[in-house]
Every structure is written in C-alpha cells, then in structure tokens.
Amino acid sequence: MAECIHGFDEGLCDICYPRSAPASAPRTAATRAPRATRAPAASRTAGAPRVATAPPVLLSAQRIYHVTHIRNLEMIAIDGALRVDAEPEVDVSSALAREMRESAPLAGGGVVADRVPFYLSPDAERWRELRDGAAGAHWSDAARATRPTDFVVLVADARAAGDDVVLADGDAAAPATRFAFGMEAGTQQLRRMRALDAGYATGELLAPNPFPFSGVALIGVPHEPMRDRVRDILREVGGHVPKVAVYPPWFQRD
Structure with missing residues (x-):
C-alpha cells in the first residue's frame, strides 16, 4: 500500500489527505405531511438506534512508548532487542537515576532496573522533561546537550511483552508507586488509572528483559530527514522493519 510523506498509509494522514466537509443537502419547500397514525410503543422502540459502547480496557491492547536517541537505534536493531544491559552510545540517564532504579525492589523478585521501561503515553512527564532541556537530577550531561x-x-502494544509484565502507576523508582504484576492485575490497575484520570503521565510498563525489536510496530520521528535516516539504518541492518511515521507533536517543547 502506498504511503504519504509522513509514513502513513494512503488516505490515513489528515495533513496529506484532508477530509472535506460533507456537502449540504439542497433545501426544498416545506410541505405539510398528513398526520401519521401513532405506532404502538413496542414498534417505536424496536427500531431505536443502539448506543455504541466503548471497548473494554485491556492492558494487552495498551500502546507503550520507548524513547531513545537516534544514535542508539542501530545497535538496538543489530541486537534485535531492547536490553537493560546494553551500553547506549548516548546515555540520557544520570548516575543517580540508575542507582534509584537499581535499588527499587519488585515484590515478584529483582529490581526495577532489571526490566525494560516503557511510557504509557507519548507525552509522558519524563519525556517532556527531556525535550524541555533535561533539567533535574534524572538526566545526564549528555541529555542536556541533546535536542528533542x-x-x-x-511504539509497541503491551501484548508484545508477554504476560510477565509489571505496571507502575507512577515513576517506577519512586517510593509511593504501586505495582501490578501480570496482565490481569495490570488491566485492573490500568482501569483504575483511567477512571481516576491519574498515572498516565508518570506511569510505566516494565517489560521482561530483553524486549524483542520485532515487537516494535512503529517508530515515530520528528521530521522527514529523520524518517529517511531511520529507514536507511533499518535497511542496512536488515531483519524487522517497523513502519516509520513523522509526527512532530511528539517532539515539540512545551
């Protein structure tokens, strides 16, 4: 299927394929219709339109987001996985942030740093901090030298991580954060987070290590030159090739 310049399938991009407003129906002179006989109540309600219901909230269907510097992408593609023991070319985490995650225990065993982190939103709080200048103790000097x-x-679906997932309703290294282990418990916690409209900006999904690169369905990029650069990297490495889509709002400063 053909793609637009932003990486979306033809017809699905509102920028390249703007939707036109429906044409107005021509007006006709009003005429008085004969009064219809009142139908029985049963026949009136039988044809009433059904109210659409929202799909159930499932953690397995939740989109998850992992932000990385472009210079780290080639090694991820070569390894075929996101790994917690990888040595990124550009490490944006500070020594303090790593220490906090290495000392934050999980009830199921191990620590937070043993798992691959994903945000629950492309506008997560930590990602906003990073693209706004990386102020604060969580970020390295290398992070402060970058641009969004x-x-x-x-981008992946949580189901790509398997059933052994941990859902955190806040920063996974923070003392007050609550954890749910597994898809079923995670779904219940996700429903509470949505009902309270809380936790999306700070919450994390912690996936088992390693997380397969084949589980990445899409790579969001800030502009067309970066899209071309990502496609060149994926072409040279070979193997899994996710869709690459340009979406500038994910990379804008607040």
Whole structure:
C-alpha cells in the first residue's frame, strides 16, 4: 500500500489527505405531511438506534512508548532487542537515576532496573522533561546537550511483552508507586488509572528483559530527514522493519 510523506498509509494522514466537509443537502419547500397514525410503543422502540459502547480496557491492547536517541537505534536493531544491559552510545540517564532504579525492589523478585521501561503515553512527564532541556537530577550531561529532534519513539502494544509484565502507576523508582504484576492485575490497575484520570503521565510498563525489536510496530520521528535516516539504518541492518511515521507533536517543547 502506498504511503504519504509522513509514513502513513494512503488516505490515513489528515495533513496529506484532508477530509472535506460533507456537502449540504439542497433545501426544498416545506410541505405539510398528513398526520401519521401513532405506532404502538413496542414498534417505536424496536427500531431505536443502539448506543455504541466503548471497548473494554485491556492492558494487552495498551500502546507503550520507548524513547531513545537516534544514535542508539542501530545497535538496538543489530541486537534485535531492547536490553537493560546494553551500553547506549548516548546515555540520557544520570548516575543517580540508575542507582534509584537499581535499588527499587519488585515484590515478584529483582529490581526495577532489571526490566525494560516503557511510557504509557507519548507525552509522558519524563519525556517532556527531556525535550524541555533535561533539567533535574534524572538526566545526564549528555541529555542536556541533546535536542528533542535527536530522538525517536519506539511504539509497541503491551501484548508484545508477554504476560510477565509489571505496571507502575507512577515513576517506577519512586517510593509511593504501586505495582501490578501480570496482565490481569495490570488491566485492573490500568482501569483504575483511567477512571481516576491519574498515572498516565508518570506511569510505566516494565517489560521482561530483553524486549524483542520485532515487537516494535512503529517508530515515530520528528521530521522527514529523520524518517529517511531511520529507514536507511533499518535497511542496512536488515531483519524487522517497523513502519516509520513523522509526527512532530511528539517532539515539540512545551
């Protein structure tokens, strides 16, 4: 199927294929219709339109987002996985942030740093901090030297992580954060988070290590030159090739 310049399938991009407003029906002179006989109540309600119901909230269907510097992408593609023991070319986490995650225990065993982190939103709080200048103790000097457009966003569905997932309703290294283990418990916690409209900006999904690169369905990029650069990297490495889509709002400063 053909794609537009932003990486979306033809006809699905509102920028390249703007939707036209429906044409107005021509007006006709009003005429008085004969009064219809009142139908029985049963026949009136039988044809009433059904109210659409929202699909159930499932953690397995939740989109998850991992932000990485473009210079780290080639090694991820070569390894075929996101790994917690990888040595990124550009490490945006500070020594303090790594220490906090290495000392934050999980009830199921291990620590937070043993798992691959994903945000629950492309506008997560930590990602906003990073693209706004990386102020604060969580970020390295290398992070403060970057620009938002130096990054790409790897997008997957939570089901790609398997059943052994951990859902955190806040920063996974923070003392007050609550954890749900497994898809079933995670779904219940996700429903509470949605009902309270809380936790999306700070919450994390912690996937088992390693997370397969084949589980990445889409790579979001800030502009067309970055899209071309990502496609060149994926072509040279070979193997899994996710869709690459340009979406500038994910990379804008607040």
